[in-house]
Amino acid sequence: MKNLRLKAARAAKDLSQDELAALCNVSRQTISAIEKGDYNPTINLCIAICKALDKTLDELFWE
Amino acid sequence: MDKYADVLVYVTIFLIIAVVAVLTRRNSTGKNYDEMQLKIRGDAYKYSAMTMLLLMAAATMAYSLDSKAFEKYVEPSFAFAAVLFCGVMVFAIYAIVKGAFFSIDGKSTRYLALCAVVVLTNAIPMVTSIVDGTFMKDGVLSFENGGSNLLCVICFTAVICAIIGKTIANKKEMDE
Numbered sequence: 001m002k003n004l005r006l007k008a009a010r011a012a013k014d015l016s017q018d019e020l021a022a023l024c025n026v027s028r029q030t031i032s033a034i035e036k037g038d039y040n041p042t043i044n045l046c047i048a049i050c051k052a053l054d055k056t057l058d059e060l061f062w063e
Numbered sequence: 064m065d066k067y068a069d070v071l072v073y074v075t076i077f078l079i080i081a082v083v084a085v086l087t088r089r090n091s092t093g094k095n096y097d098e099m100q101l102k103i104r105g106d107a108y109k110y111s112a113m114t115m116l117l118l119m120a121a122a123t124m125a126y127s128l129d130s131k132a133f134e135k136y137v138e139p140s141f142a143f144a145a146v147l148f149c150g151v152m153v154f155a156i157y158a159i160v161k162g163a164f165f166s167i168d169g170k171s172t173r174y175l176a177l178c179a180v181v182v183l184t185n186a187i188p189m190v191t192s193i194v195d196g197t198f199m200k201d202g203v204l205s206f207e208n209g210g211s212n213l214l215c216v217i218c219f220t221a222v223i224c225a226i227i228g229k230t231i232a233n234k235k236e237m238d239e
Contacts (some may be wrong), residue, residue, distance in 0.1 A: 018132070029163070041099075
């Protein structure tokens with residue numbers, strides 16, 4: 001299932017996938033895969049993404 | 064005396080590789096692959112091993128059932144080397160397509176150049192041997208004659224195609 005909330009939060013911060021990936025110390029492909037719903041990130045990566053986007057886990061990853 | 068000279072060459076090569084490996088590790092900063100890439104690389108190793116096992120079993124069976132029929136065209140040395148190259152190709156292409164071949168800040172251009180050099184250095188002797196008529200020995204393809212060059216050219220050309228394809232796909236994805 002696509003993670004549109006992550007995509008929207010990234011767009012709201014005016015960040016590209018590359019920039020978010022650099023902030024979270026992962027590859028752009030990983031951010032792309034999470035947004036497309038192709039990869040389920042570990043809790044550590046979820047937290048890193050939330051910190052980078054100033055969001056909570058609930059806002060981005062909870063159904 | 065020649066025996067000792069051979070051993071000395073191997074020891075020197077081993078030492079050079081060890082020193083380069085240690086220096087590379089010391090100079091590397093931070094982590095190389097993220098969690099998704101490590102997972103994909105694990106899958107790639109699995110598929111590569113499965114491919115090699117299946118092809119190795121098929122080749123062994125083929126040569127043990129009717130070795131003369133196959134040895135007329137391809138020597139076992141070439142067939143088993145081809146199996147190894149297939150395994151390498153499966154790993155490399157799967158990892159490239161899934162975006163896990165290069166590390167987080169790894170640049171594909173360096174690898175492309177390296178692969179192109181390998182293809183060229185193998186294609187030149189291969190073409191020369193085809194022209195000379197020494198590519199096959201009595202119509203049999205062996206690893207020692209032109210087989211190794213042929214396998215290198217096929218394997219690295221496939222890797223180059225995968226890298227170029229992935230680069231184009233990445234650019235399209237970023238434009239969207």
